[in-house]
Amino acid sequence: MASLLIEEANPARISDQESTESTARYYSYYDRDLVVVDWDAALIVDEPAYFDETLYVMELANVQLAELEAYDRILDTAVERSYRDVSVRRLRGRQGGDLPARTSRDPHRSGPA
Amino acid sequence: MSDELSNITKFFGDWHLARIYQGLSARFHLGDWHRTIDEKLKTLDDLYQLMQAERSTRWMFDARDGDGGALPDRRSCCWCLSLRIAGALSGFDAYLSKCGIPARMQPRSVWRFSRWLRPTSLLWTTSSCPKRWSCTTSAFDPKRERSTSSKRRFPRSLQTRWTLLARMDDKPVGFWIGF
Numbered sequence: 001m002a003s004l005l006i007e008e009a010n011p012a013r014i015s016d017q018e019s020t021e022s023t024a025r026y027y028s029y030y031d032r033d034l035v036v037v038d039w040d041a042a043l044i045v046d047e048p049a050y051f052d053e054t055l056y057v058m059e060l061a062n063v064q065l066a067e068l069e070a071y072d073r074i075l076d077t078a079v080e081r082s083y084r085d086v087s088v089r090r091l092r093g094r095q096g097g098d099l100p101a102r103t104s105r106d107p108h109r110s111g112p113a
Numbered sequence: 114m115s116d117e118l119s120n121i122t123k124f125f126g127d128w129h130l131a132r133i134y135q136g137l138s139a140r141f142h143l144g145d146w147h148r149t150i151d152e153k154l155k156t157l158d159d160l161y162q163l164m165q166a167e168r169s170t171r172w173m174f175d176a177r178d179g180d181g182g183a184l185p186d187r188r189s190c191c192w193c194l195s196l197r198i199a200g201a202l203s204g205f206d207a208y209l210s211k212c213g214i215p216a217r218m219q220p221r222s223v224w225r226f227s228r229w230l231r232p233t234s235l236l237w238t239t240s241s242c243p244k245r246w247s248c249t250t251s252a253f254d255p256k257r258e259r260s261t262s263s264k265r266r267f268p269r270s271l272q273t274r275w276t277l278l279a280r281m282d283d284k285p286v287g288f289w290i291g292f
Contacts, residue, residue, distance in 0.1 A: 025136040029129045037136050057130050061137035068146035075153040082160040 005038040 002019040003011035026036040033046040035054055044054055138144065 025140060027129065027133050027136060035133055037133070037140055039140060053127065053130055054133060057134045058137060061134060061141055061143070064138075064143055065141045065146070068143065068150060071150050072146065072153070075150060075157065079153055079156055079160070082157060082164075086160055086164060 001036060001043060004043060005036065005041045007040065 002008070002014055002022040005022045006014070006018070008014055022038050023036055025038070026034060028034050033050070034043070035046070036043040037058070042058060044051060046054065
């Protein structure tokens, strides 16, 4: 199952740690259904009639992630431009308080993606 | 769209689906993304407030000048603007008090005054000034005219940035601080 989720061609080479990590988030309601979610892929075991709702929820989460990434990219550009504007003003000799600190946290770096 | 996505959990009537969503949200680090975006929005807001404060400072003199009227017309003559500044040069402290600037915020010398009043204020309409000829022909080289006392008060690096635009009687009024 871990090899399916992480798309590893050779399951025998996957470590126990990676197997555990990839399959850690699993959800089940009846004894015949199972949903395992990971970063790149998810595994759904269920009656075909009940797939849709689960897929819908997954799609929403993906759209949210894409939306937040887009916002983050736009804000990065805007913040950089603002810092540049303020810096230009400072170089021209204008007074003012200290610049606000740049945000250092970035999910691109802290996230496991 | 954003609100709908942010409040998507409201639409879950199925606790099992909600659990799946929570798992996906944790796997995708959606909370971290939200926090990062909030921080960047706050940074942008801080920068905007900073620039807004600087702009307000630049406008302070002109906005409260004279009878405390509205902001000056950008097309107004720089000569007229220089005349208004004359009051500040001849009685600077009193002028600042009249403008409503607290004593603790008042600069302590003419040099500080030059840092308060940004050159853009004087250079708005130099090209369209109807008395530009009389202004420019009054210009002088501050290096030749500085006195011993001015050497002490105004270092050379600052003196060379001063250019007189106009005189009123024998008194200099209206400077361009040429950065």
